Amino acid sequence: MIDVIDLRKRYGDLEVLKGITTTIRECEKVVIIGPSGSGKSTFLRCLNCLEDPTGGEIIFEGVNIADMRVDINIHRRRMGMVFQQFNLFNNKNVIENIMLAPVYIRTQELRAKKIKNFFIRIRNLFTSNKKELYEINTTKAKIIEEAKEQALKLLRRIGLEDKAYVYPSTLSGGQKQRIAIIRSLAMNPKVILFDEPTSALDPEMVGEVLDLIKQLADEGMTMVIVTHEMGFARKVATRVLFMDEGQIVEENTPEELFSNPKHPRTKEFLSKVLSVH
Amino acid sequence: MGSFAKKVEKFWEVFYEHGGYTRVLTGLRNTFYIAVAGLVIGIIIGTIIAIIAVSPKYKRLPRILNRICRLYVGFFRGSPMVVQLLLFYFVLLPLFGSRMTPLSVCMLVFGLNSGAYVSEIMRGGIMSVDPGQMEAARALGLSYWVSMLKVVVPQAVKNIIPTLGNEFIVLIKETSIVSFVGASDLYVAFSYIGSNTYEFMVPYLVMALIYIVLVAIIALIVKMIERSLRKSDRRN
Ligand SMILES: Nc1ncnc2c1ncn2[C@@H]1O[C@H](COP(=O)(O)OP(=O)(O)O)[C@@H](O)[C@H]1O
Numbered sequence A: 001m002i003d004v005i006d007l008r009k010r011y012g013d014l015e016v017l018k019g020i021t022t023t024i025r026e027c028e029k030v031v032i033i034g035p036s037g038s039g040k041s042t043f044l045r046c047l048n049c050l051e052d053p054t055g056g057e058i059i060f061e062g063v064n065i066a067d068m069r070v071d072i073n074i075h076r077r078r079m080g081m082v083f084q085q086f087n088l089f090n091n092k093n094v095i096e097n098i099m100l101a102p103v104y105i106r107t108q109e110l111r112a113k114k115i116k117n118f119f120i121r122i123r124n125l126f127t128s129n130k131k132e133l134y135e136i137n138t139t140k141a142k143i144i145e146e147a148k149e150q151a152l153k154l155l156r157r158i159g160l161e162d163k164a165y166v167y168p169s170t171l172s173g174g175q176k177q178r179i180a181i182i183r184s185l186a187m188n189p190k191v192i193l194f195d196e197p198t199s200a201l202d203p204e205m206v207g208e209v210l211d212l213i214k215q216l217a218d219e220g221m222t223m224v225i226v227t228h229e230m231g232f233a234r235k236v237a238t239r240v241l242f243m244d245e246g247q248i249v250e251e252n253t254p255e256e257l258f259s260n261p262k263h264p265r266t267k268e269f270l271s272k273v274l275s276v277h
Numbered sequence B: 001m002g003s004f005a006k007k008v009e010k011f012w013e014v015f016y017e018h019g020g021y022t023r024v025l026t027g028l029r030n031t032f033y034i035a036v037a038g039l040v041i042g043i044i045i046g047t048i049i050a051i052i053a054v055s056p057k058y059k060r061l062p063r064i065l066n067r068i069c070r071l072y073v074g075f076f077r078g079s080p081m082v083v084q085l086l087l088f089y090f091v092l093l094p095l096f097g098s099r100m101t102p103l104s105v106c107m108l109v110f111g112l113n114s115g116a117y118v119s120e121i122m123r124g125g126i127m128s129v130d131p132g133q134m135e136a137a138r139a140l141g142l143s144y145w146v147s148m149l150k151v152v153v154p155q156a157v158k159n160i161i162p163t164l165g166n167e168f169i170v171l172i173k174e175t176s177i178v179s180f181v182g183a184s185d186l187y188v189a190f191s192y193i194g195s196n197t198y199e200f201m202v203p204y205l206v207m208a209l210i211y212i213v214l215v216a217i218i219a220l221i222v223k224m225i226e227r228s229l230r231k232s233d234r235r236n
């Protein structure tokens, strides 16, 4: 579903990604591990072009989204992203956070269709070969109603319906992150990118967030997850990538990679992190 | 002291019995119109300039727009507002053969001028918003402008309400120059009273008091808005 071909990213003289090639298939749960500063976040952020790659291709659903000419906004809607710092919109309450993008985008699409129909109607006045109008079977009110229903359903799913109308500043870290996750789900993405989703959480809240991610994984969502939670990686991953110095040093199934790392740098990294835990 | 009492008496005669107060009220209303319109226009222009100023510059269009904005800001911050007002009213308007009332010219020029100042305030406000907010909006597939207007700018505005309040006070005070193009404000009203009594001490004293009270009231309102915003932060 995502083909990454020789992806490169540099900041000035610093080459952060030095040619990454990999394929993320439908339903895969790819976990990325590696030392801090190895380029994991940069890689993830290049996947949805939050950082523009400086070389290589990212083919998502058949389109090279690294090409600066494509309208990246359209493709990002099919790719969720969850951040370490949650990044809930502080000026919106919980349900507005969830509804903002779906309502805006669907309304925008509706408006675009109406405008096109308007021109088709004018055109049809002057020609005998009539062009068909775009079918419009919704209204703005309906879009809002549906988005609200969906948001409430998602909130119910994580047991936070009662928080629908409060602002993010009153929520715990774990609640914020779970809401951030369902906010990205509300766009019905094909894949979700997680950048250290539990690193900013107090230890007692890590579990609730990992549980939710695990649920989504079990439902078949495609995921790319950067994490330091090795136990979780072992449980959820279908494939683990070990990154160091801007490259994929080694990739394998979790069982193989964790119990039988091949590359010396992987061994060194794993011995460090596993001894800490 | 006796002569001061006499002066007050004379002032009161023209102010109250000869209807001078209607002029004062008109002046007060115009002062208010100009300051409010100036602030509203200023916020709109300032926001647009600020968004252009902080937008990524690797495409051509934002770079050109940014250069235009910098010229604009340079002009309006780099010259006295009186000069801008005179330039608009006596140079630009005749050149374009446009007929605008002095009052609307003042509103426009105050807005244009305030836009230059608000753009700097707004830029600071936008930069104080966590960049993660923009990233989250972009990651959901919203465009740069939509993310700015729906997520970043509202948070920026909240941060800069006190400074915007100050800008409003500056505008109120600056309105005392609008008589240069024939708009009537407080100064014009009290000068009228003064020249009718041949006595300027009391009228200008009262004018000063009105300005001071006006500014104090506005400062109070700004403080109240600020406090209620902070409270909502906690409650939410
Ligand atoms: N915007 C940036 N400008 C310059 N250097 C950056 C920027 N973002 C990241 N880097 C550098 O890129 C390297 C990789 O960073 P990152 O992808 O965040 O690593 P990781 O997520 O694996 O810890 C680091 O050396 C970091 O300093």
Ligand SMILES: [Mg+2]
Pocket: A040, A041, A042, A196
């Ligand atoms: Mg990182």
